[in-house]
Amino acid sequence: MKRFLHRSSSSLIFSGFLILLLLASLAGCAGEEGKSPAGGEKKEAAAANDIRIGVAGAHSGDLASYGLPTVKAAELVVKDINAKGGILGRQVKLLVEDDACKPEMAANTAAKLVSAKVHAVIGHICSGATKAAIGIYKDAGIVAITPSATNPELTQSGRYPNFFRTIAPDDAQAKMQVDFALNRLNARRIAVLHDKGDYGKGLAEFAKKFVEASGAAEVVLFEGVTPGAVDYSAVVQKIRGANADAVIYGGYHPEASSIVMQMRKKGMKTAFLSDDGVKDTTFIKVAGPYAEGVYATGPRDTSSNPIAIAANEAHKKAYGSEPGAFFLNAYAATQALLNAIEKAGSTDYEKVRQALRSQEVETPLGKIHFDEKGEAVGVGFAMYQVKKGVYTEVE
Template structure:
């Protein structure tokens, strides 16, 4: 009995060892990586679905360079350490270009692997300045405007439209949130006329935020700006309201979308946030939204159209270069203009998108509506 058990155990393990992936020679393997489980999943799933539908559309037209596209999917749960493992796995699975990741911290960590493997990466959602301004990520492109552009929009709006004199800057200590608030702080300092009364980080997922809310109240900030994601933001917004603190809450694209308005409910009313331009007038945009509705039975998420544009851009670069060679494709990325759902877009020498930007939204009647 015992030896039978051993034989079975050995058999099972050897199956695991020998179950190597079969190689299909004539497909182009594209990997889509990002956060698709955990509390930030809505962001990653929206980008992934964009890539999925783009792959379907491209395959219907014959794929890339005459080869069909095969999509590999990786989940980094928004953690840099997991992202590195996922990137290694995708590269060893034979990925030839990458759409992703979503969280900036994860993208920065994973890109060490992609850069060494000479792969182009296009992200739908990573907005950190570190990705394009430091020159350390020459293989990186994105279809969303960077935090720098977003920070300028935020500071201008707070100063000129909201006419605030005192602002509190709160962040979640992460790459994305803290980076965003540091840019905002630098911009305010350059512009002058607005006093930063508070610059603080909070622990994500903490039991209670009442102390920081009291602190915001004591600082008399007219506007409280938030760098981080929607779940902590909604806790803070609720406590601000419950403690009757008179301040306007202003976030970045981390709190844009229905996730935030659903979570915060009535407390979301009047909250400002910046997010990608509303390009819903674009014909392709509308067509894709309908496809998404048909395929998944719901409205597209925040980064769906950006994800679609990433896949389009990579495919267009490969076609233009005439091969999947890294240097040829990278050179082609700077020359292409893509008719994307975000309008015609291209890329500047740093890898940032040209032709897609941010606007300011406000929650009115439970929905984000564009105000500028």
């Protein structure tokens, strides 16, 4: 009996010890669990306090070379700003969405960014995609600033008070192309082609109007081509048949490279002028030796600007390559937007809009601000020509 009581007492003591250990363990777990939600709440609170900026554009497909440089520009500007403490004591967070430069995808992209409660958007890249998205942002009270969408209607219609851009519009670009064709190339019979899109067709219509208004030349062919087609021999034959001495093309590099290649292979030396949708290294890579001599308008060369030099060097260091199309325009757009938020002291839609118009900011494009229509004051185009495989500004 004594042995039994002794064993029972020992068992009870041992069991009690186990229970105490278990309770201590549970208390510890409870303590850790109690800490976890608090830590999670802090992280969530910090994330909720971020300034959220959408970056929308072509990040895949044939026109990704236009959109990806904007992502990199935004990343570089934001990284630098966050390292210095952010804006208004808040970190800046980028939400990147791909629209492949397709209007139907752009509308979905815009809806996603609105749902994510972004405070502003950098983009979109292509005019058609921008037109599909900008109304969605307007209804949500979100400012959008593009480095590359040049369709004049975006600013001149007055329908999009939330829209800004760091590039000049297509009417200015088309006027430069026509003036150059008439005065520098002495062209008198001009074929005007386009890709049927908002950007390309809009630019071509302006070019046609300027040629006809000049009284010095005539439009001998005005025609749209189908994007993505393999063979453009029919339109090339029309250019030859019209005895055109210059072609002005509105659109992007995939179609332009195909048309130029087919023209040159047929021995046609007709001057070919295009736009900032073609002033891209991808055009030169695709067209190869046939790109030589092609003219294209594009943003003015500001490579000697100290901020541009620093931005280009930062890109090389971070990504190991030269910046792509519209990189400096996108860098300026990101700077202008974040400067406006800082000067406004808020992410409030109206305050940011007013700050963009009233506050100047130093950028790779020079010191800029925006007029009542959303155009960047002091930003313009220049004419370039492919020489020895590189676009060179024409004096």
